[in-house]
Amino acid sequence: MIELSDEQRSLRDAVRTLLGKRSDSTAVRRAITEPGGYDPTLWRVLCEQIGVAALAVPERFGGVGADRRTVQIVLEELGRTLTPAPMLGSVIAAALLVALDDADANARLLPRVAAGGVAAVAWADANGRWGDGAFEVADDQLTGAAHFVVDGDLAEILLVVADGAVYEVDPAVAGRTHTPTMDLTRRLARVRLDAVPGRRIGPADARAALGAALDDAVVALVAEQVGAAGAALEITVGYTKVRHQFGRPIGSFQALKHRMADLHVLLEAARCAAYAAAEGSVHPAVAKAYCSEALQTIAGEMIQLHGGIAITWEHDAHLYFKRAHGSAALLGSPAVHRRRFASVIE
Amino acid sequence: MIELSDEQRSLRDAVRTLLGKRSDSTAVRRAITEPGGYDPTLWRVLCEQIGVAALAVPERFGGVGADRRTVQIVLEELGRTLTPAPMLGSVIAAALLVALDDADANARLLPRVAAGGVAAVAWADANGRWGDGAFEVADDQLTGAAHFVVDGDLAEILLVVADGAVYEVDPAVAGRTHTPTMDLTRRLARVRLDAVPGRRIGPADARAALGAALDDAVVALVAEQVGAAGAALEITVGYTKVRHQFGRPIGSFQALKHRMADLHVLLEAARCAAYAAAEGSVHPAVAKAYCSEALQTIAGEMIQLHGGIAITWEHDAHLYFKRAHGSAALLGSPAVHRRRFASVIE
C-alpha cells in the first residue's frame, strides 16, 4: 500500500538528496535555458548513479524491471522540484515497447533507453487525442503531424503511432519543432513526417498495447502531479508561517488555515488515487482526472495565498501553476478521462 | 431599477407588517396543518386589505394592472416568511390568461382571480417539463395527468395545457390529489383527467402565450427565492452572533465570517438578476438558474452554520432548505433553464 519497501525508500532518498543538491529553484531556472531545456549532466548522474531510466525496462533488456509504483517514486521526486528531465518520455517509450513485446525491437532499443538515451513517442493529434495516432501509412511510408510529443525534438529514439500501429522512425528524417508552451519545465515538440519510411514494431493492430502503454504513462504522470502538488502546498504553508500582516503570521488567520486544510485533504486523496493506480486497484483514468484537478487547485491556491509575490517571475509559484495546467492536458484532459471511466462503470 | 417607488415601498411595508404579525414561524407551522395547507383567513386579509391577487390582473378585469416588479414585491415577502398561500398559482393563472388574450374567458375568470379565488394551471408532465402540456385532446375531451400543479387540488379555477393549447376544465370533474412533497410550505397536486370536456381558451396553437406566461411565472418565483434566501441568511447571521463556543460568538470566527460574506455576495447578485428579469433586461431563464442555486447554497449553509439545532423539527432551517430544493425544480430546473438560455445566446 502506501508504505514503501526499504529499497523504495532508499531510491526515494537517493533521488531527493541528489535533486536537493543539484535541482533547486536556481538550477531549474538555469536548466530551462539550456539548449534542450534540461540539465544533461544531472540526467546523466540520475541514470548512471541511480539508474532511473533503467527502472521501467525489463532485466533481460538491460533494465531493472521495477514495478510501476517504483517508477512513480522517481517521477514524484522530479515533480516536487519541477526538474526538467527526459524521464517521462523515457517511461512512455519503454512502456510502449514492453507492451508491444517485439523481441527484435526490444533487444535493439530498450538497452539504449535503460542507459538514458532520450526516447519519444509521437502519438497525439492536433486536438490532443492520444488515440490511434496522427499519421497515415501508405506503402510503409508515414505522413502527418503529431503534437504534444514529450521530449520529441530531443529524442534519439523516435516511435510514431499511425493507424493503431507503432513504427520506428529515424529522428534525422523527421521534421521536429520544439513547441513553446507555457510550462517551461516540460519539453514538448511537434513531429511532422512527409512520406518518411517507418519500421513497424509489433502487430498491425497494436491498440491493446497502446492502451496498456497509455495507462502506464498516466500512472507515471499522476505521480509527478502528486509530487508537484505536495511541494506546492509545502511551499505555501511555509510562506504563510513567515509572512506577517496585521502583526501576525498570515498562516494564523483561520480563513487561510481552513483553505490549506482543505488542500491537504485533497492532496491526501490524490496521493491515494495515484498509488492505487500503480497497484492496479484503481483505474488510471480515475487517477488522472483526480490528480490533475488536485494539482490545478493547489497551484491556483498557491498563487492566491502568496499574494503579489506569486505573479513575479522570481517566485516559483507560476512554474508550479503552469506545470499544473500543462500536465492536466497531457495524455488526455480530466474531462476525457472522466468520460473514459464513465464508459467503464456504466 | 432596484430602488422602489413610493407605492412599491408602501406595498412592501404593508405586506411585511401583516406577515410579521400573522405569519411568524408558529403561524406558518399551524397553517401547514390546515386542510388546504395555508391559512385562509390570512389569504383573505392579503386579498381584501392589500389586494395582492389583483396586482397581476389588468384594470379592465377588476385588477390593478401592476407591473411584474410590483408583483415580485409580494412574492419576495411571502418567500421571506415561507408563508403558504395560493399567490403563486394565482399569478401563473393570471399571466396565462392575460397572455392568451381571450376576451370572453378573461371577463369570466380574471375578476375571480383578482378577488382571491384560487386558480391553478395543470401544465407539467411527470418528468417536470413545463412544455406543451400533459394531456391529449380528442373530440374536445382531455385525457392525461399533470404533475407539480401549484395549488392544483385547491383551485376553483382550473386551466389545463394540452397539445400547446389551453383549456378550462371544471375542477369538480378532475381527479385531483394533493402530492406530499418535502417542501411542506408549498401546495402541489397531481391532476388527472379521463375524457373530461374542456373549453378552449385562446388559439389552437397557444405556444407563444405559454412561453410568455412561463416567463412571468418564473419572474414571480425568483422573487420568492430571493426573499427566502435573504431571510435564511439573516437568520443565520443572527444565530452566529448569539451562539457562543470557546467563549466567543461563533460569528466572530473568521472562517465562518468569510462563508457568510460569500453568501451575501451571492444573494446580492441573485437579487439583481431577479429584479432585472422583471424589467426585461435579463432573460428569465438566467434568473431562474441563478436564484435557484443561490437559495440552495444559502439554505444548505444555513443548515451547516446552525450546527445540530438545524436538523430538528423545531427549527425553521429545514423549512428553508426544503423550499430551496422544491422551488429549484419548480417551473424547470437550473439545468433546464441554463440550456434554454444557451440556445438563446449561441
Place this chain on the structure above:
Amino acid sequence: MDLDLDEQTTAFRDEVREFLRVAPRLPSMDTPDGFAAHRAWEHTLADARLSVVSWPREFGGRDASLTQWVVFEEEYYAAQAPLRVSQNGIFLLAPTLFAHGTPDQLRRILPPMARADEVWAQAWSEPEAGSDLAGIRSRAVPTEGGWLLSGQKTWSTRATYADRAFGLFRSDLAAERHHGLTYFMFDLHADGVSVRGISQLDGEPGFAEIFLDDVFVPDRDVLGEVGDGWRVAMSTASNERGLSLRSPGRFVAAACRLVDLSRDCADTALTDRVVDAWIGARAYQLHTWATVTRLTDGGRLGAESSIGKLFWSELDVALHETALDLLGADGELAGDWMSGYLFALAGPIYAGTNEIQRNVVAERLLGLPR
C-alpha cells in the same frame, strides 16, 4: 492498494458475506417497533459472534484483526444490512473501556453491550457546549458510595429508547474548561432522569435531551480517575473504529446506486458529477485502507482522522446532491435520497464540526500557528 487478504481473512469474509444474505430490512430504529427490531437483529448478529468481531472472545468477540474489522464493515454496508443500534456503545464507549476500564467494568458492561441487551446512548453535548466539550456545566456532587449527577445533556443519539448513557460531568465545580471533569456511566431509567425526544427532519426522535436531577451513580460507574474525564474521553476521540474512520463501504454503496440512477442520463454535466462522486467514494476507501494498513503496521491514528472526517462528510453531501439533481422534479417527492441528503448535511456538524477538523488539520498536520 486493495486490502491484501490472507487465507484466514478470506474465509472470514466469505462467512460474513454468506451470513449477511439473510440481513433483514427493518423500520427506522427511532420508532419503538424499529428499535425493538434492531435490538433483535443485534441478538442474531451476536449469536453468530459477528456483533463485535474485533473484541476479545471472553466479551463476545472473536479477536479479529483491524483488517478483518474493515472487511466486516465493507461487507456489512455492501449487504445494506440494518444500521447498528448499539453503535454508541461499541464504537465510542467500548474503546474507552478497553483503555481505561477496570476488569470488573469490562466484565459487567461489555457482554450485555455485545448482545444489545443494554443499548447505550452518548451524552456529550450540552446546550452551551456543542463541539466544545470544555464548556460542560452539568455537575457531579460526591455522596456516600457514589455521586449525584445534575444538569442537561442534548443531541444525545438513541437516548429516547436506550438503556444507559455515558458522558462528562463537572466534579470539581471550582475548576474551569477541561479541568475537573469526570467520565460517568449512568442508567437512563434511574430516579431523577427524564428524557425528551427531539424530532428530527423526518419526524422521528433520533436525538434526545436528557435532564438529570440528583441522579445517584455508584463509584464503580466512574470510568478512569475522578477529575481526569477530559483525558479519558479524548484518548479515544479519534478512535480508529469509531465515527472518525467511517466505513467507506457506505459511500461506495451509495455511489453505486448513483451510477445505477444515471444509466439513462445523456447529460454529461450530470454524468461527470456521478463519476466524481464515484471517484470520491473510491478515494475515501483507498485512504481508509491505507490508514488501516498503517495502523496494522503499528502506527497511531491521530490528527489524520480529521482528514477522514472532512472527506466523508463533504463526499456524502456531494453524493446526495448529485442524486437529487439526477432525479430532477421526481426528487421533490419525499424519498430516501432527500432524507439522506438532510442527514448528509448534518455530517459536517456532528462528531466535531468540520470547522474544528480544519483547525486540527491546519495546526497539527500542517503546523500552522494558532
Place this chain on the structure above:
Amino acid sequence: MDLDLDEQTTAFRDEVREFLRVAPRLPSMDTPDGFAAHRAWEHTLADARLSVVSWPREFGGRDASLTQWVVFEEEYYAAQAPLRVSQNGIFLLAPTLFAHGTPDQLRRILPPMARADEVWAQAWSEPEAGSDLAGIRSRAVPTEGGWLLSGQKTWSTRATYADRAFGLFRSDLAAERHHGLTYFMFDLHADGVSVRGISQLDGEPGFAEIFLDDVFVPDRDVLGEVGDGWRVAMSTASNERGLSLRSPGRFVAAACRLVDLSRDCADTALTDRVVDAWIGARAYQLHTWATVTRLTDGGRLGAESSIGKLFWSELDVALHETALDLLGADGELAGDWMSGYLFALAGPIYAGTNEIQRNVVAERLLGLPR
C-alpha cells in the same frame, strides 16, 4: 434594469461609439514602445475630450454624469480600446485630489494628467505592508520648504515608465499603525529615486519597486493635512470610479468571447460553465448599474464596494478557467487566455485581498463581531 438613457446621454453614447471605431490595437504598455503608444492614445482621447469625461471642463473633462461615465466605460470595453495607461492617476489620485486638494494642486496636476503628459504610478505597498497599509515604514523627515522621503515601495503599477507617483509616508516616526502618516506626491525622476522593474509572468515589468533616499518634496506636494494621510487615502479607497467599481463591460466582453469559443462544443458540462460565466458577467453588470443608480440618487458607496471586488475577481478566474478548458490541449500553447488567466488569479490579490474584502462584508454589512 438597463440604464435608462435620456436624450443627451444617448447622443453622448453615440459620439463615444463612433469615436472608438478608430481605436487602435497597441503593444503591451509595459514595454517602452507600448508605453509611448498608450501615451499617444491618451492624447487622442484628450483631444476629443474623452479622456476624463466626468471631470469639470476646466481640467479637461466635460462634467459628465455618473451614468454617462458608466456608458463611456461600457462602450470603451465593448470596442476593445487600449488599456488606460493613466488609470492610476485618473481613477485613484484624481478622486482624492478633488476631495482634499488645494485649488493650486488641482490646477497644476489635473490638466497634464488628463492628457497623460504626466503619467502617475501608485506607491501604496511596501515589502512589509501589502494589503495592510498601516504597516508602512517609509518615512518623511521635515526639511526647509518641504520633506525628505526615504524607504522602499513595491508592487507599484506603471512605475517603470511613469513620471510621478503618490503614496503614504510616515511623517511622525513616533506614531504607530495608521497614525502619523502623510500623503505625498513625488517625481519619479527626482534625485534619490531609483526604480527597478519586477518581471511579471509574461516577462514584462508591469510592476516595479521604488527606492527613495532623501528625496526632496516641496510642501505644496503634500495632499491633505500633514499626519492625516491615512484618512485622506481611505476617504476614496472605495472610490466609485476606481478599481472597486470595475467596469463590467470588460467581463461581458470576455464572456462573449467565451460564447464564441464554445460555439461548436457539444459537451454540456462545458457549455453549462460558459452559460454560468455569461450569467455571472451579466449579474455583475446589473449589480454595478444598480449601484450607479443608487449613487446618482444620492447614495454613498461604502462597504458595498467589497461585494463588487469579490464578485468580479472570482468571476474573472472562472471565465478564464472555462476558456482554457474549452481550448483543451491548445490552451497549453502560449496564448492570450493563459496570460489572462494568470492575471485573473492575481485579481483576488490586488486592490485589497479578497480575505480582507470578506472581513469588510462580514463586519460592516452583516454586522458580525470582530
